[in-house]
Amino acid sequence: MSVLSMLPSTVRLTLPMLFGALGIVVCAQSGIIFMAMEGGLLGAGFAAAYVCFLTGSAVLGEAAAIVFGLLYAMLLSFFINQCRGNHVVCSIGFNFIMLGATTVLMQPAFGNTGFSPNVQKLPLVQLPVLGEQSINLFVMAGAVFAVWFLLYRTNWGLRVRSVGENPAAADSLGIAVNRYRFQAMLVCGVLAGIGGSELALGQMGFFARNMTANMGFLSYSAVVFAGYKPLAVVLTTLFLGFFDAFQMNAQLLVDIPSEFLLTLPYAVTVIALVFFGSRKAPAMFGKNYTREEE
Numbered sequence: 001m002s003v004l005s006m007l008p009s010t011v012r013l014t015l016p017m018l019f020g021a022l023g024i025v026v027c028a029q030s031g032i033i034f035m036a037m038e039g040g041l042l043g044a045g046f047a048a049a050y051v052c053f054l055t056g057s058a059v060l061g062e063a064a065a066i067v068f069g070l071l072y073a074m075l076l077s078f079f080i081n082q083c084r085g086n087h088v089v090c091s092i093g094f095n096f097i098m099l100g101a102t103t104v105l106m107q108p109a110f111g112n113t114g115f116s117p118n119v120q121k122l123p124l125v126q127l128p129v130l131g132e133q134s135i136n137l138f139v140m141a142g143a144v145f146a147v148w149f150l151l152y153r154t155n156w157g158l159r160v161r162s163v164g165e166n167p168a169a170a171d172s173l174g175i176a177v178n179r180y181r182f183q184a185m186l187v188c189g190v191l192a193g194i195g196g197s198e199l200a201l202g203q204m205g206f207f208a209r210n211m212t213a214n215m216g217f218l219s220y221s222a223v224v225f226a227g228y229k230p231l232a233v234v235l236t237t238l239f240l241g242f243f244d245a246f247q248m249n250a251q252l253l254v255d256i257p258s259e260f261l262l263t264l265p266y267a268v269t270v271i272a273l274v275f276f277g278s279r280k281a282p283a284m285f286g287k288n289y290t291r292e293e294e
Contacts, residue, residue, distance in 0.1 A: 006245045008131030012203055014241030015140055016041060019195030020219035021226075021233045022147050023188030028228045029151055030184035031164035033286040035091035036076055037192060038216025039098030044068050044196025046102045049207035050109050052119040062122065062197040069193025072098075073185040080185075081178045084288045095216070103209055116207040122198070134202030139194060147230045150187075160184050164282030167289040177289050195219075227280040 020037040027034035044065040052061030076094055079085040103113075110116040123135045130137075151157035160180050162170040167177040199215070200207050218240055225239075226232035 006242065007129060008133070009245040010238065010242045011130055011133060011137065013244045014237050015134065015136055015202065016195040016199040017215055017219050017222065017241060018140055018234065018237040019136075019143065019191045019198065020216055021222045021237050022143055022230060023191035023195075024220055024223045025226075025228055025230050025233055026147060026151065026160070026184045026191075027188045028223060028285060029157075029164050029282060030160045030181045031167065031282050031284040031287065031289075032080065032181055032185060033087035033091065034076075034185070034188055035088055035220055036072075036094040036216075037219050038212055038214065039095040040069060040072050040189065040192035041196040041199060041216050041219075042102055042210070042212045043072055043098045044193045045200035045211060046105070046109075046196075046207055047193075048197040049116050049119055049200045052201060053110065053116060056120055058120045058122045058201045061119070061201050062194065065197035065200075066190055066193035069189035069191070069196070070186060071189075072192065073189025074182075077182045077185045080288070081181055084290070087286045099210060102207075106207075106209060110207070114209055118206050119201065121205045122202045134198060136194065136198045136202050143191060143194070144230060144234055147187075147191075151230060156180075156183075161282070164284055167284055171289075171291060224281075228282070 020041055023040075024034050024037055047068040048058075048061040048065035050061075051064035052058050055061070072094070076090060079090045080087055106113050106116070121134075124132050125135060125137070126132055127137075149157075151161065159170065159175050160183075163175065163177050163180045170180075171177050196212075199211060204211065219237070222236040222240055223233055226236040
């Protein structure tokens, strides 16, 4: 079992995690703690599989996942930005809601409580070294560049980062703090939609109950480990994806309890966060802002 032989599976396992992590980075730069990625990926995967099941089109399924991601982000933004809810509490609540909703809807939507029928997968491409990969690999490459460019090479990104660092100063310059936080969450919703669609239609070809298996939380861990930077998060998600691929291959080759191997990616995450976790979050990370408070 060589590193090179695990590269195709590493990239496949990294893709949905990286889409989620990029969305979390954008929110973090605006001061929003988006810990609701687990529910976002899960709900988007359900929407993608259901629309693909109805229409037979994986492209329409991915479009439905993006629409779901936008609606999901808009609703969460309402509770955080307008109602001034606690970011972590609201996010965890949304995760539980999506887990319950997708579980309940499995039977009426697919006639099965565990798995959906097989649906059409997204187009695949054969690449040297990387093997067979989803077309979303190219979308991911574009998304990494787009997020970096938006955050560090545009006025919009400068304003988003200023809102995350010092919303009072940004407000004094006429920057609408909650508007930019809302826009950052919309970008996150789009990326969550693509990530969920990739999981359901790019890799599995069906929807399964709780199919994300804590992938959204791993995405968040990767962002913290990367210091909330979009380019560094590519490396941290690949790092986690490699250990996920390693445990899957090790189960076939080594007589070790599968439960131990399944914990490997999460153990590596905890160790990384304890010893290398970055504290470079924006100054107002997770804090609500209203003009009256200043």
